[in-house]
Amino acid sequence: MLREWKTEWMKIRRRKIGLLVGAFVVLIFAWMTWAIRDSSKEQIYDGWRVCFLQFSLINTILLPTMIAMLASRLCDAEIKGNTLKLLCTMEKKGRLFDLKLLTGAVYLLLFIIAEYAMMFLLSAALGFGRPAEPRHLIYFFLENYTSSILLLLLQQVLSFFYENQIIPLAAGLFGSFAGLFSWFLPGAPVWYLIPWGYYSKLAYISYTWDEATRITTYYNAPFNFPGLLALLAIIAAGYAAGRYLFVTRKEI
Amino acid sequence: MKYMIETNGLCKKYGDKYSVKKCSLKIRPGCVYGFLGPNGAGKSTTMKMILGLVQPTAGEIRIFGEEVTERNRIEILRDTGSLIESPSYYGHLTGRENLEIIRTLKGVSRKEIDEVLQIVRLEGQQKKKVREYSLGMKQRLGLAAALLGRPKLLLLDEPTNGLDPAGIQEMRDLISDLPEHYGMTVMVSSHLLSEMDQMVTDVGIIDKGKMIYQGSLEKLHEQAKGSLKVHALNQGTAVRILDEHREKYRIDGADLLLPERSEREVADVVTMLAAEGAQITHVEMQQKSLEDIFLALTGRQVSL
Numbered sequence: 001m002l003r004e005w006k007t008e009w010m011k012i013r014r015r016k017i018g019l020l021v022g023a024f025v026v027l028i029f030a031w032m033t034w035a036i037r038d039s040s041k042e043q044i045y046d047g048w049r050v051c052f053l054q055f056s057l058i059n060t061i062l063l064p065t066m067i068a069m070l071a072s073r074l075c076d077a078e079i080k081g082n083t084l085k086l087l088c089t090m091e092k093k094g095r096l097f098d099l100k101l102l103t104g105a106v107y108l109l110l111f112i113i114a115e116y117a118m119m120f121l122l123s124a125a126l127g128f129g130r131p132a133e134p135r136h137l138i139y140f141f142l143e144n145y146t147s148s149i150l151l152l153l154l155q156q157v158l159s160f161f162y163e164n165q166i167i168p169l170a171a172g173l174f175g176s177f178a179g180l181f182s183w184f185l186p187g188a189p190v191w192y193l194i195p196w197g198y199y200s201k202l203a204y205i206s207y208t209w210d211e212a213t214r215i216t217t218y219y220n221a222p223f224n225f226p227g228l229l230a231l232l233a234i235i236a237a238g239y240a241a242g243r244y245l246f247v248t249r250k251e252i
Numbered sequence: 253m254k255y256m257i258e259t260n261g262l263c264k265k266y267g268d269k270y271s272v273k274k275c276s277l278k279i280r281p282g283c284v285y286g287f288l289g290p291n292g293a294g295k296s297t298t299m300k301m302i303l304g305l306v307q308p309t310a311g312e313i314r315i316f317g318e319e320v321t322e323r324n325r326i327e328i329l330r331d332t333g334s335l336i337e338s339p340s341y342y343g344h345l346t347g348r349e350n351l352e353i354i355r356t357l358k359g360v361s362r363k364e365i366d367e368v369l370q371i372v373r374l375e376g377q378q379k380k381k382v383r384e385y386s387l388g389m390k391q392r393l394g395l396a397a398a399l400l401g402r403p404k405l406l407l408l409d410e411p412t413n414g415l416d417p418a419g420i421q422e423m424r425d426l427i428s429d430l431p432e433h434y435g436m437t438v439m440v441s442s443h444l445l446s447e448m449d450q451m452v453t454d455v456g457i458i459d460k461g462k463m464i465y466q467g468s469l470e471k472l473h474e475q476a477k478g479s480l481k482v483h484a485l486n487q488g489t490a491v492r493i494l495d496e497h498r499e500k501y502r503i504d505g506a507d508l509l510l511p512e513r514s515e516r517e518v519a520d521v522v523t524m525l526a527a528e529g530a531q532i533t534h535v536e537m538q539q540k541s542l543e544d545i546f547l548a549l550t551g552r553q554v555s556l
Contacts, residue, residue, distance in 0.1 A: 007353045014344050077342050086340035086397065089303050089329045090357040252305045 025114045047128030049218040053205040060179035060199040068172020071155035143202040157242040254317040256437040262311030273461040286452030287441035294461040295441040333398030334407040339390040343383030360401040368396040388419035408440045478539040480510040485531035
């Protein structure tokens with residue numbers, strides 16, 4: 001297994017996947033810095049809550065596209081080079097599917113770690129008054145990483161099945177819009193059925209905006225554990241279905 | 253006898269149509285087995301089924317005498333190498349990096365890369381990205397990947413596809429050397445019958461998914477008798493004389509085709525025809541080529 005996983009990393013040499021993820025990290029950092037620059041003293045004081053909410057919102061918009069690109073970079077080399085018919089004489093098809101997913105998951109993990117680093121950096125630079133609640137740090141991971149894994153799974157299946165990578169990339173762009181809409185109608189149960197809707201469904205920080213004082217107040221919302229369970233169930237079902245389709249239906 | 257590959261009643265059905273029907277192959281150790289057939293005959297599907305890349309609808313596959321199942325497939329295939337249709341490669345990596353991936357998966361030593369690069373004569377191009385390779389170089393890289401680990405059995409599907417005449421010759425020489433130099437058994441498919449004639453020892457001919465001949469190339473040639481081609485200026489007279497002497501013949505345009513016979517018998521027929529005024533200008537013994545044999549077996553022309 002380790003030997004096979006090693007080859008996954010050998011295959012993506014010069015694919016510039018690190019650069020792709022790095023570019024999104026820089027973009028998000030620039031976006032957050034811009035978003036927070038005119039914040040009031042109250043908002044800076046409550047900076048961690050602002051970060052948890054804003055990062056999740058930005059992830060909803062940007063991550064579907066980044067994940068589509070990531071999955072495409074990981075899978076299209078196999079499609080372009082007709083390598084499956086060679087690889088599948090040396091390793092099981094299902095394992096190849098798993099290892100691709102695992103490789104993508106490692107990049108997403110690094111991305112989330114970079115986001116934590118950005119938050120700590122902003123906290124140190126701006127001096128957030130209220131400390132971060134440890135459970136919020138965990139919720140951030142559960143919300144953003146788990147939602148992203150579902151998207152990675154979806155994009156990997158699409159990238160394996162479509163020779164033309166425009167289709168999976170278009171699905172990623174569509175996902176960005178769908179995810180954004182989910183924040184405007186967070187109560188609608190339909191978002192449980194749409195993979196890009198889970199970032200908003202699992203949001204645990206909310207806010208009110210007072211028109212008279214023009215003050216935004218952030219507050220804790222209960223974490224949506226049933227939503228998380230639904231997401232995990234969808235990931236499990238999606239993984240089983242995607243893997244089965246790849247093993248049995250993907251023509252070599 | 254323990255065969256390197258043995259299939260029994262192998263079938264593959266797509267929808268209502270059989271791509272391969274009851275194909276029974278037997279490949280003996282140390283031979284170069286030519287798997288012949290026109291495009292769409294079922295060669296690639298059969299080879300893919302042997303490698304477990306396509307699931308058979310029915311039938312049994314044995315490699316090295318062992319029945320192949322999904323459970324033991326990878327283990328059995330560890331001793332095989334394959335090149336199916338177009339070469340497989342990562343264009344953004346160098347030739348050597350591509351082989352390094354295969355080497356890691358096969359778990360063989362690093363020095364084998366140098367050896368296979370030498371066999372396919374790609375040492376000078378190993379640091380170049382594969383997307384910059386010509387098709388011939390990509391094919392050779394594919395063969396190098398198949399040779400890694402010194403497999404006992406090699407399956408090559410149309411390895412000369414897209415190569416220029418020099419490349420075809422080079423690939424042919426490489427393949428025919430493998431049993432002698434490395435003790436490998438090779439199964440090679442092609443629709444180019446002429447090139448098989450110079451490369452293989454055993455032949456299997458498949459048409460419309462069915463095996464129509466299997467045996468040594470020598471026996472196939474023996475089985476396919478040649479003919480005596482006679483050109484007579486006075487064909488009518490020649491036909492009359494042959495009829496009178498109850499000789500079998502076939503009119504082929506301006507020529508007459510008679511069954512193959514000994515030199516003495518050829519002399520007798522020519523003397524007889526000449527004496528009666530058939531005006532013989534040309535006599536030629538014709539040996540059947542593989543194309544003729546294929547035509548005789550299938551009743552249709554194969555692409556060349």
